[in-house]
Amino acid sequence: MSSTGAPLVTIQAPEPLTSAQAAAWFTAGTPAGAEVIGYTVAARAATWIRVGPDGEVQHVDGTGDPLAEAYEIVLFDGDRELRWLHTVDGRGHAVALGEDRSTLPTQGTELAVEPRPRRGPRQTRLLAGRPLPHAVTGWTVLASSRYAEATLPLTYTAGDAVVIETVEYLVEDGHGNADVIDTRIVGLRVAARHEIEVSPSGRP
Numbered sequence: 001m002s003s004t005g006a007p008l009v010t011i012q013a014p015e016p017l018t019s020a021q022a023a024a025w026f027t028a029g030t031p032a033g034a035e036v037i038g039y040t041v042a043a044r045a046a047t048w049i050r051v052g053p054d055g056e057v058q059h060v061d062g063t064g065d066p067l068a069e070a071y072e073i074v075l076f077d078g079d080r081e082l083r084w085l086h087t088v089d090g091r092g093h094a095v096a097l098g099e100d101r102s103t104l105p106t107q108g109t110e111l112a113v114e115p116r117p118r119r120g121p122r123q124t125r126l127l128a129g130r131p132l133p134h135a136v137t138g139w140t141v142l143a144s145s146r147y148a149e150a151t152l153p154l155t156y157t158a159g160d161a162v163v164i165e166t167v168e169y170l171v172e173d174g175h176g177n178a179d180v181i182d183t184r185i186v187g188l189r190v191a192a193r194h195e196i197e198v199s200p201s202g203r204p
Helices: 020-025
Strands: 009-012 038-043 046-051 070-076 080-088 091-098 118-127 130-133 140-143 151-153 161-170 178-191
Touching: 020 070, 020 080, 020 091, 046 151, 070 178, 091 161, 091 178, 118 178, 130 161
Parallel strands: none
Antiparallel strands: 009 091, 038 046, 038 070, 070 080, 080 091, 118 161, 130 140, 140 151, 161 178
């Protein structure tokens, strides 16, 4: 394994947060021009969302606040990722991951991991379904005969597949074997199937 890959940095929020507080903790440091998107998982549904720099949540699937109903949240902007998981009384632990400490939340503790995971291959995973235009600009429908439709925070463009792009982080043991320790989401896009090599995947 190459030892030159960028190390993964993980920051944990200083205390358990509500889902809305976790989103605000993460988005407060969003670089100019970056877009934060992701999904929430609740008992009744998984919902894709877009989150503004002020923490305002945009979604087009039904009514209600997807953050308030969620027990798990994943947000990303290409360089960073937020993970929040409910534990008790509406609060849970939040962590932010990235490769540049200066882009991650200033309030929090860096989790020390040895050996430090380092950037490995970039992976492309195909989501089941085909992209279709949505009535709301900036969103794309992912339709499938096997699964319920999903609405993604993605500007529709012509193509026949939606893919999630991820980066793997590796550690090397004493024998030189490389193991995947973590995976960070870096992108969501429409693509033509013939342009990409993919590993089949489900979808949130």
